Amino acid sequence: MSEKTSFFEKQLNLPIKTIVLENVDSTNNYCKKIAKATANDALVVAFAQSNGKGRMGRNFYSPTDSGIYVSYLLHPALSAEESSKITTAAAVAAAKAIENISSKKAYIKWVNDIYVDNKKVCGILTESAISAKGELEYAVMGLGVNLFAPLGGFPDDIKDKAGSVFKGILPSTDTTISFIKEFHKQFISVYNILPDNYYMEEYKSRSLLKGKTVTFIKDGKENEGFVLGIDNEARLLLSTENGAVTLSAGEVSVKF
Numbered sequence: 001m002s003e004k005t006s007f008f009e010k011q012l013n014l015p016i017k018t019i020v021l022e023n024v025d026s027t028n029n030y031c032k033k034i035a036k037a038t039a040n041d042a043l044v045v046a047f048a049q050s051n052g053k054g055r056m057g058r059n060f061y062s063p064t065d066s067g068i069y070v071s072y073l074l075h076p077a078l079s080a081e082e083s084s085k086i087t088t089a090a091a092v093a094a095a096k097a098i099e100n101i102s103s104k105k106a107y108i109k110w111v112n113d114i115y116v117d118n119k120k121v122c123g124i125l126t127e128s129a130i131s132a133k134g135e136l137e138y139a140v141m142g143l144g145v146n147l148f149a150p151l152g153g154f155p156d157d158i159k160d161k162a163g164s165v166f167k168g169i170l171p172s173t174d175t176t177i178s179f180i181k182e183f184h185k186q187f188i189s190v191y192n193i194l195p196d197n198y199y200m201e202e203y204k205s206r207s208l209l210k211g212k213t214v215t216f217i218k219d220g221k222e223n224e225g226f227v228l229g230i231d232n233e234a235r236l237l238l239s240t241e242n243g244a245v246t247l248s249a250g251e252v253s254v255k256f
């Protein structure tokens with residue numbers, strides 16, 4: 001354990017077993033490994049990831065200093081179907097935490113990306129372990145947030161889309177610790193009452209896409225649609241030239 005990791009563990013002082021690592025392949029993978037040996041919940045925090053995982057098999061850029069990468073190992077009393085609520089609850093918690101530490105308005109881009117100033121600053125990936133009986137054994141909810149701008153900027157493939165919560169200021173340990181503490185507080189307050197989804201009102205009110213024209217792939221074809229809103233099951237409601245479309249998963253693109 002380095003001086004920095006033990007400092008973080010002490011400062012965080014959270015009511016959940018917390019493991020802080022300098023570098024790991026992926027905090028989600030780390031949680032899945034420890035899930036084999038414990039029935040307890042845990043929080044894993046890493047300063048960098050060598051193989052950070054994003055949605056849809058993508059890589060998640062995870063350099064040291066600019067971002068922080070956290071995963072929760074959770075054993076919720078939810079059905080396998082209900083486990084998707086962990087992601088939407090985490091999106092609300094992340095948006096609120098970002099806003100509370102930065103005073104910048106944070107929006108949710110369906111399904112679970114957080115945007116500040118029209119740039120993606122945070123992504124969430126939840127992975128669930130389902131038993132042979134179809135029951136949820138555990139879930140791993142991982143969140144990566146670009147708090148500060150990376151030295152030398154973002155790589156070419158994401159530089160048009162990615163941004164950081166704070167711009168032009170140096171990475172700060174205090175701010176990073178404040179974010180994790182604030183996120184934990186916000187997340188646990190919604191997670192503890194799942195599957196109740198009262199938090200969906202907040203999710204909807206932070207929608208980046210409502211009232212915008214987006215493109216999306218359906219049945220292998222690119223379509224355009226106008227976003228009418230989001231329902232209580234976190235489905236995206238669109239109006240297209242071929243009628244109403246409801247998306248329950250996937251990704252849409254928007255031009256700013």
Ligand code: BTN
Nearest residue numbers: 026028053054055123124142144
């Ligand atoms: C996305 O934007 O596609 C989701 C990104 C999720 C990244 C986080 S960082 C912490 C955790 N560990 C991972 O390997 N991925 C998630």
